[in-house]
Amino acid sequence: MDDGGVEAGKDTSTTAAWVARHRRLYERATRHPFTVSIHDGTVDLAAFRRWLGQDYMFVKEFVAFLASVLLKCCRQSEGSDMEIILGGLASLSDELSWFKKEADKWSVGLTEVSPLKSNTLYCRFLQSFSEPEISYTVAITTFWIIETVYQDSFALCIEEGNETPPELLGTCQRWGSHEFKQYCQSLQIIADRCLAEAPADVVRSAEEAFLRVLELEIGFWEMSSSQT
Numbered sequence: 001m002d003d004g005g006v007e008a009g010k011d012t013s014t015t016a017a018w019v020a021r022h023r024r025l026y027e028r029a030t031r032h033p034f035t036v037s038i039h040d041g042t043v044d045l046a047a048f049r050r051w052l053g054q055d056y057m058f059v060k061e062f063v064a065f066l067a068s069v070l071l072k073c074c075r076q077s078e079g080s081d082m083e084i085i086l087g088g089l090a091s092l093s094d095e096l097s098w099f100k101k102e103a104d105k106w107s108v109g110l111t112e113v114s115p116l117k118s119n120t121l122y123c124r125f126l127q128s129f130s131e132p133e134i135s136y137t138v139a140i141t142t143f144w145i146i147e148t149v150y151q152d153s154f155a156l157c158i159e160e161g162n163e164t165p166p167e168l169l170g171t172c173q174r175w176g177s178h179e180f181k182q183y184c185q186s187l188q189i190i191a192d193r194c195l196a197e198a199p200a201d202v203v204r205s206a207e208e209a210f211l212r213v214l215e216l217e218i219g220f221w222e223m224s225s226s227q228t
């Protein structure tokens with residue numbers, strides 16, 4: 001069987017194998033023209049402001065999603081995963097305050113923002129995780145890839161040689177930092193452990209969710225950068 005050498009083996013984690021196998025889609029999500037334009041310093045600030053307002057709404061829904069991941073964790077997992085997820089949930093409190101401060105800075109009225117189509121679609125996907133039938137393995141894998149797309153996207157914008165506008169560096173640092181990367185890696189370790197123990201149909205569902213997140217993230221960047 002020719003799998004391009006990216007099938008999960010003893011040395012490769014399942015999630016790493018998926019990133020390799022779906023490299024092009026992964027890069028469309030993490031090297032999108034919108035975030036690349038932040039890195040290049042050519043970003044349309046109207047698009048950035050649109051992203052900010054939409055992402056605030058997304059993060060509020062993400063809180064509920066994470067609460068459902070936490071609940072599944074408490075019900076289905078022993079171990080120390082709970083502390084990591086709880087830490088992530090707690091840091092969203094800080095993040096919501098940050099959004100409000102940032103919105104002030106950019107004169108974005110958060111109360112007047114209504115969700116655009118791609119955001120609504122993404123939020124609906126997040127809401128579907130409140131179903132108890134969706135397993136902890138699928139949920140934690142989804143959580144990992146959602147965070148990782150932002151981590152990878154914004155890490156580019158603070159890499160050496162970036163032309164990122166100084167007033168956007170705080171945003172990029174929030175998700176692009178080494179600390180956030182370590183957090184994503186701890187989620188990846190949990191996801192891989194769960195996937196290694198999961199039956200094949202659960203692994204298949206988790207890979208489908210992984211792909212769906214990449215598509216939704218691309219849609220979210222598209223929505224932010226579109227002129228309408």
Ligand SMILES: Cc1ncc(CO)c(N)n1
Nearest residue numbers: 055058059146147150220
């Ligand atoms: C759309 C989107 N994806 C991922 C994250 C990371 O938390 C975010 N804030 N927004």
